[in-house]
Amino acid sequence: MTTNDRPRPPSALEQDVRERLAALESRDVETLRAASDYLEELAAWKVASAEAGSGADYGEQSEGEPDPDEYPADVPEQANVSVKEIAGTTYHYYQWREGDRIESKTVQR
Structure with a gap:
């Protein structure tokens, strides 16, 4: 080259x-x-x-991710999930694509 x-x-x-x-x-x-x-x-x-x-x-799905049955009703099953703990509180961050847009939802557990 x-x-x-x-x-x-x-x-x-x-x-x-x-x-x-x-x-x-x-x-x-x-x-x-x-x-x-x-x-x-x-x-x-x-x-x-x-x-x-x-x-x-x-x-x-990998360890630390919720079962699809635990997904909120308005989140599709193909959503990627990140689980983070901040100051002792666990948050599940859901992210998925709808057409050209990326949608997301955060849920405190």
Whole structure:
């Protein structure tokens, strides 16, 4: 590869992912290699998790997430859930896409 053949993020990626990758372009070589190593390890872990049927793949329920039966009535089952504890109070953050919009709801538990 020559200096004129600068790589670009694949156009098939979602816009937000391409923007995050573009933000890395200004980083030093060591940081880029560390990020690359991490992403390779993460991809291998996801493949191994999917093959093992552990449910740890992206978008699937993992430890700490509520059962779908516990989702609020106005939150779709495909919503991603983040569980955070702040000052001893547990919050469930639900986020999902409706068309071009991202919807969210926070529930104190």
